[in-house]
Amino acid sequence: xxxxxxxxxxxGLKLMLDGNPCSIVNNEIVKPGKGQVFNRVKFxxxxxxxxxxxxxxxxxxxxxxxVMELDxxxxxNDSSAWNFxxxxxxxxxxxxxxxxxxxxxxxxxxDMCTVTLWNDNPISVIPPNHVILEVFDTDPGxxxxxxxxxxxxxxxxxxxxxxxxxxxxxxxKIKVDTRTNEYTGRV
Amino acid sequence: MxxxxxxxxxxxxxxxxxxxxxxxxxxxxxxxxxNTPTSDVYIDSISSTVNVDIGMQNTQYLHASPxxxxxxxxAQGSGDIYQICQVFxxxxxxxxxxxxxxxxxxxxxxxxxxxxxxxxVSLLQVLGIKDEVQRFSYxxxxxxxxxxxxxxxxxxxxxxxxxxxxxxxxxAWIEGLQMLLFVHLxxxxxxxxxLCFIYDYPKSQSALAKVEGxxxxxxxxxxxxxxxxxxxxxxQTKSEYEQVFMHETAKREQLGKFIxxxxxxxxxxxxxxxxxxxxxxxxxxxxxxxIS
Numbered sequence: 506x507x508x509x510x511x512x513x514x515x516x517g518l519k520l521m522l523d524g525n526p527c528s529i530v531n532n533e534i535v536k537p538g539k540g541q542v543f544n545r546v547k548f549x550x551x552x553x554x555x556x557x558x559x560x561x562x563x564x565x566x567x568x569x570x571x572v573m574e575l576d577x578x579x580x581x582n583d584s585s586a587w588n589f590x591x592x593x594x595x596x597x598x599x600x601x602x603x604x605x606x607x608x609x610x611x612x613x614x615x616d617m618c619t620v621t622l623w624n625d626n627p628i629s630v631i632p633p634n635h636v637i638l639e640v641f642d643t644d645p646g647x648x649x650x651x652x653x654x655x656x657x658x659x660x661x662x663x664x665x666x667x668x669x670x671x672x673x674x675x676x677x678k679i680k681v682d683t684r685t686n687e688y689t690g691r692v
Numbered sequence: 693m694x695x696x697x698x699x700x701x702x703x704x705x706x707x708x709x710x711x712x713x714x715x716x717x718x719x720x721x722x723x724x725x726x727n728t729p730t731s732d733v734y735i736d737s738i739s740s741t742v743n744v745d746i747g748m749q750n751t752q753y754l755h756a757s758p759x760x761x762x763x764x765x766x767a768q769g770s771g772d773i774y775q776i777c778q779v780f781x782x783x784x785x786x787x788x789x790x791x792x793x794x795x796x797x798x799x800x801x802x803x804x805x806x807x808x809x810x811x812x813v814s815l816l817q818v819l820g821i822k823d824e825v826q827r828f829s830y831x832x833x834x835x836x837x838x839x840x841x842x843x844x845x846x847x848x849x850x851x852x853x854x855x856x857x858x859x860x861x862x863x864a865w866i867e868g869l870q871m872l873l874f875v876h877l878x879x880x881x882x883x884x885x886x887l888c889f890i891y892d893y894p895k896s897q898s899a900l901a902k903v904e905g906x907x908x909x910x911x912x913x914x915x916x917x918x919x920x921x922x923x924x925x926x927x928q929t930k931s932e933y934e935q936v937f938m939h940e941t942a943k944r945e946q947l948g949k950f951i952x953x954x955x956x957x958x959x960x961x962x963x964x965x966x967x968x969x970x971x972x973x974x975x976x977x978x979x980x981x982x983i984s
Contacts, residue, residue, distance in 0.1 A: 534785065534787065537871050542734075545875055562872065
């Protein structure tokens with residue numbers, strides 16, 4: 506396994522830190538006026554999603570993380586896992602557990618997702634930035650309210666709850682920004 | 693846009709010159725090409741071989757700072773002086789570092805570091821940096837932000853702290869650990885302060901500053917968490933400088949770095965000691981990014 510030294514650090518590099526694969530978010534080189542060079546590095550833990558900061562002295566090295574990103578198409582859920590397919594190779598991936606925890610509420614069949622593999626195991630699935638979901642349940646809207654002021658919670662067919670304008674009703678298809686969980690329009 | 697940056701730079705340099713002219717501080721220019729590289733443990737000089745074609749081959753070094761040249765002038769009775777010049781350092785890169793940058797260095801006779809910090813505040817105000825001034829001693833800032841008694845902590849206790857933070861503890865000298873913890877724990881907090889002086893460093897980081905008890909009378913200026921200036925209550929006697937050079941050379945040797953010869957030419961100029969003075973080096977490129 507290759508090691509990367511501090512002077513090879515750059516944003517996006519995937520490295521092993523305390524047993525978890527991490528991605529460099531920011532690499533700041535600090536040289537005190539009368540001291541040696543340090544790298545103050547902000548990482549994103551690719552499994553937990555948390556950011557953390559570590560400081561290294563120049564010349565320290567970290568092990569490369571065997572991380573790969575794939576664009577996979579979501580096919581179906583078969584109660585044990587979510588199934589994806591590489592549209593080029595037709596290879597299928599069954600993904601479950603924590604990799605799906607933040608994602609499952611936005612999965613729409615046929616949508617393309619970015620799947621991160623670490624040592625060939627999926628560790629995260631990122632849905633498209635915008636998905637179209639169907640409203641499964643919400644309180645009846647106030648008659649005549651079409652301005653979109655105010656709002657109410659609505660449960661989507663995928664289970665995720667999104668704040669929607671009062672005029673949205675059950676069965677409507679709406680567009681949701683998956684990064685912010687915000688309603689962006691009715692389809 | 694590019695011309696605007698040039699105009700800003702010119703305006704700042706002009707204001708600096710006016711500031712010193714008003715205070716009767718003399719502008720000087722010392723040699724850029726030196727016979728001896730710096731002995732500073734963590735600064736590497738850039739060398740150049742000259743006069744090859746005329747059979748007088750000689751290695752010269754671009755100055756990493758005008759410090760020693762200016763101190764020769766001080767020892768010879770120059771009085772208050774300043775210099776704005778390009779300096780050159782090998783093995784520097786990154787957002788805030790490069791192999792060549794502009795330094796303003798100045799020395800005030802009879803000043804201690806506290807007076808020099810006040811003087812710098814006046815200079816910064818002239819340049820349009822009028823933020824609230826915060827001052828912390830090195831011990832205070834460690835106590836406040838990290839709950840560490842930095843002046844009394846020995847190398848082993850600092851190693852334990854570094855390891856608990858998941859950082860390397862592989863340092864031969866205590867100052868390496870002090871600096872690691874400063875960079876990791878303190879500097880990010882300083883980013884929240886627009887203008888902050890840190891003063892009275894542990895004596896392990898004395899460099900060319902006077903030591904009194906546990907502390908060296910040094911200061912650094914941080915603007916938005918970026919170190920912009922480094923000032924000392926300057927050592928005065930030849931034997932003090934000799935001692936520091938020997939100490940630094942020994943450390944370079946231990947690190948397997950290039951070992952510079954002793955700067956005998958500089959030391960010979962110190963037969964008359966330096967007058968009591970405080971001096972500071974200010975990174976002009978870093979300063980300019982803080983001025984609108």
